[in-house]
Amino acid sequence: MSNINLVNINKNYRDVAALKNVNLTFERNKIYGLLGRNGAGKTTLLNILSNRIFPTSGQVVIDDKNINDIPKQISNIYLSGESNLLPESMKVKEIFKWTKEFIPSFDGELALRLAQAFELPIKKRVQSLSTGYLTILKDILALCANTEFVFFDEPVLGLDANHREMFYKFLLECYVNNDSTYVVSTHHIDEVANIIENIIIINEGSIIRDTTCESLLSEGYTISGKIEDVDKYIADKNVIGFDTLANTKSAYILSAEKITELPESLQVSRINLQKLFIELTKKEASK
Amino acid sequence: MKISPSVKFHISSIKNAIVVFYIVIVATMGTGVYLTQRIQGVVKFGDISFSSIIFLFVIGIMFFRTPFNMLMQSSMTRKELWKSFIISSLIISAFMSAIDTIMAVVSSFIISDASIVSAISGAYTNNAGLSIINTFFLQLFLYMISFSSGYFIRLIYYRGNNLFRVIISVFVPTFLLIGLPVLETYVFIPMNCSLFSTVDFLVRAISPANILGLLFLYVFLFSNLALLSLFNKLLIKRAEVR
Amino acid sequence: MRLNPDSQKPLYLQIAEQIEEDIFLGRLEEETQVPSTNEVALGYQLNPATVLKGMNILVDERVIYKKRGIGMFVCTGALNNIKQKRQNNFYAEYVDSLVAEAKKLNIEREEIIKMINRRYIDE
Numbered sequence: 001m002s003n004i005n006l007v008n009i010n011k012n013y014r015d016v017a018a019l020k021n022v023n024l025t026f027e028r029n030k031i032y033g034l035l036g037r038n039g040a041g042k043t044t045l046l047n048i049l050s051n052r053i054f055p056t057s058g059q060v061v062i063d064d065k066n067i068n069d070i071p072k073q074i075s076n077i078y079l080s081g082e083s084n085l086l087p088e089s090m091k092v093k094e095i096f097k098w099t100k101e102f103i104p105s106f107d108g109e110l111a112l113r114l115a116q117a118f119e120l121p122i123k124k125r126v127q128s129l130s131t132g133y134l135t136i137l138k139d140i141l142a143l144c145a146n147t148e149f150v151f152f153d154e155p156v157l158g159l160d161a162n163h164r165e166m167f168y169k170f171l172l173e174c175y176v177n178n179d180s181t182y183v184v185s186t187h188h189i190d191e192v193a194n195i196i197e198n199i200i201i202i203n204e205g206s207i208i209r210d211t212t213c214e215s216l217l218s219e220g221y222t223i224s225g226k227i228e229d230v231d232k233y234i235a236d237k238n239v240i241g242f243d244t245l246a247n248t249k250s251a252y253i254l255s256a257e258k259i260t261e262l263p264e265s266l267q268v269s270r271i272n273l274q275k276l277f278i279e280l281t282k283k284e285a286s287k
Numbered sequence: 288m289k290i291s292p293s294v295k296f297h298i299s300s301i302k303n304a305i306v307v308f309y310i311v312i313v314a315t316m317g318t319g320v321y322l323t324q325r326i327q328g329v330v331k332f333g334d335i336s337f338s339s340i341i342f343l344f345v346i347g348i349m350f351f352r353t354p355f356n357m358l359m360q361s362s363m364t365r366k367e368l369w370k371s372f373i374i375s376s377l378i379i380s381a382f383m384s385a386i387d388t389i390m391a392v393v394s395s396f397i398i399s400d401a402s403i404v405s406a407i408s409g410a411y412t413n414n415a416g417l418s419i420i421n422t423f424f425l426q427l428f429l430y431m432i433s434f435s436s437g438y439f440i441r442l443i444y445y446r447g448n449n450l451f452r453v454i455i456s457v458f459v460p461t462f463l464l465i466g467l468p469v470l471e472t473y474v475f476i477p478m479n480c481s482l483f484s485t486v487d488f489l490v491r492a493i494s495p496a497n498i499l500g501l502l503f504l505y506v507f508l509f510s511n512l513a514l515l516s517l518f519n520k521l522l523i524k525r526a527e528v529r
Numbered sequence: 530m531r532l533n534p535d536s537q538k539p540l541y542l543q544i545a546e547q548i549e550e551d552i553f554l555g556r557l558e559e560e561t562q563v564p565s566t567n568e569v570a571l572g573y574q575l576n577p578a579t580v581l582k583g584m585n586i587l588v589d590e591r592v593i594y595k596k597r598g599i600g601m602f603v604c605t606g607a608l609n610n611i612k613q614k615r616q617n618n619f620y621a622e623y624v625d626s627l628v629a630e631a632k633k634l635n636i637e638r639e640e641i642i643k644m645i646n647r648r649y650i651d652e
Contacts, residue, residue, distance in 0.1 A: 031576060052359055052528035071364040078362055085356035085528065087300070101292035102361035147362065168574060176567040176577060194534065197578045213576075214539060221537060264629065268537050 002063055003027050004049065004077075004149060009058035011044050011205075018044040019055070020205040026149065026183060031175055033196035033213075034185040037281050041205040042185040043082045046151045050079035078103070079151040080142035084134060088127040092120060092137060105146040114140045114170060118163060131158035139167055143174050151183045156191070168195055189277045193217075203281045220271035221259065224250040229265045240279035241272075254279065293363060293371035297354050298378060301346055305379070308342050309386065316394065335387050335394075336426050340433045343380065347437020350376075351445065359528050369523045372438065373516060380430035388423045421501075428508040435515040442522040532573055540575060544583030549592060552603055553611050563593050563601040 004026045011019040019041050026032060026049075036042045047053045049060060051067055051074050060067040067073060086095055092115065100106045115122050118136045120129075129137060135157050142150050155171075156164045172195055175182055184192055189199075199216050201209035209216060220240070223230055230242075230249040242251040252275045259268055312335060350372070358368050444452055475481055532543050551557045566584060570577040584601060587593045592607045604610075615622075631641055 047528065050362070054525060054527060071366060074364055075362045085360035087353050087357060098292070098296060098357065099361060101295065102363060172571055172574060176571060194540065194575050194579070197576045217539070270534070270537050
């Protein structure tokens with residue numbers, strides 16, 4: 001299976017446009033971050049990609065064919081979705097067993113090992129799992145699915161810092177060990193910035209960035225120093241936010257240009273991605 | 288033949304319900320037999336196959352959501368869902384029809400009380416063996432039709448919007464419980480053609496007295512089932528996960 | 530290897546510099562294997578593509594080379610090359626900032642030279 005392409009996808013819920021003319025390509029063997037605020041359309045997009053819902057117009061294309069014409073290709077895609085589709089009364093280990101039946105590439109042993117690492121009780125029923133552990137169960141299923149495309153919708157929802165770190169670690173491990181494509185939807189851009197290669201930002205149903213992490217980072221920088229010095233420097237710059245601490249100030253500047261002359265009293269560092277993300281998604285909203 | 292995981296999942300999702308159903312049936316029958324022996328008089332059973340028909344209708348209603356969700360979660364296609372529904376409803380219906388036929392035969396030794404299905408199938412032949420086989424297949428079709436009807440109603444509910452659901456849940460029972468009798472009393476009887484006696488007449492007319500009648504009955508049942516399955520396929524084809 | 534995610538310097542450059550540093554300090558000897566892209570990626574929680582990009586810079590600079598099917602190895606003469614490069618950069622990297630800082634602190638030229646001499650005598 002090759003790339004998945006979304007061609008002119010629109011999705012309306014009654015009068016509300018959830019996705020507006022979305023065109024995207026997901027290439028093999030990459031990690032994508034799908035960033036967007038709540039309600040931006042991430043879940044709708046992922047559900048369409050995995051054939052759970054249908055676009056109002058446009059198509060999902062794989063190998064030049066509409067996915068509806070090649071339903072078998074669905075088995076190459078696994079989505080750990082937002083809503084729980086697993087039978088509530090089933091035990092975790094039974095879920096593993098059935099998933100293995102349905103998806104031959106599912107790694108049952110790895111699933112058990114991950115369950116142990118996350119301390120997910122495999123004898124518990126799905127309905128008695130807390131929000132965090134339900135997320136962990138869904139994450140484990142997706143990490144072990146070994147399908148060519150694996151999509152995660154909010155994989156760290158309800159997870160504590162420790163478990164988040166573990167999730168990203170295992171994600172990277174799985175990525176290194178097979179050639180699947182992983183797409184992670186989240187609004188914690190800083191957490192995923194180092195492990196994702198490509199970044200897609202969606203806002204109010206439209207794709208506003210589809211680029212590499214690196215080039216997003218080059219969209220701006222942070223300047224810090226004494227308040228007066230910083231203020232003087234940023235007077236004619238496009239500032240998207242700042243933090244002040246005692247006498248020092250950090251200003252986040254949006255600028256594709258290279259920094260030419262920097263006064264010695266100022267330091268430059270990497271743009272704060274979270275601030276950049278908030279700014280990008282805010283700006284588009286006010287238009 | 289290897290049974291697909293989807294079929295296995297379908298069956299396992301209602302395995303327990305079937306077991307409970309038969310425990311209740313056997314317990315009821317046991318009590319009945321016990322009572323006939325202890326007290327004077329005759330205890331009549333309701334029809335087992337009729338209970339099964341109602342049971343499968345209800346099961347059909349509950350048969351959609353869990354397998355649909357699990358199959359969607361496991362990257363299965365909607366076509367696979369439809370196919371595995373048909374196969375598993377066939378397996379379950381055949382299984383239950385076999386048990387019901389055996390129970391009917393066994394209970395006929397204890398108390399003679401023919402069921403509707405065996406009355407229809409018995410009308411065509413006096414050969415006991417043929418009659419039993421006939422009962423089995425007639426039941427099988429009726430069970431599958433009932434099963435698919437329950438499933439069909441669930442699918443209509445699932446696909447329809449809220450207004451549509453309210454309309455169906457209010458108007459269908461109202462029509463059956465109030466509308467029909469009212470129509471019967473105030474429209475059909477004054478017109479001198481009772482609706483109920485017309486239906487009764489039709490059922491009797493279908494009841495086969497010869498091989499042609501029987502064939503006609505099977506063709507009729509089969510086309511019913513085929514039509515229901517076609518509707519179900521169309522409803523599943525564009526069903527979205529919610 | 531230490532990486533600073535807040536630095537303006539892209540992570541892949543930092544990776545290249547760190548491996549270079551390891552070779553310079555003798556932690557990685559010539560003709561020994563460099564940790565694989567995946568090892569580095571997993572160790573530092575980075576996308577392997579980022580690490581690969583860093584390694585490719587060193588490949589271009591002939592500091593390390595690829596053995597097909599085995600991995601990356603340190604080139605013979607890599608240490609000399611690195612030393613040569615650093616010598617060339619010494620003025621820009623250290624003298625410039627030394628003098629700039631000294632100016633801010635009003636430290637005279639002679640003072641600096643004295644300090645440097647003292648440092649040598651101490652050794």
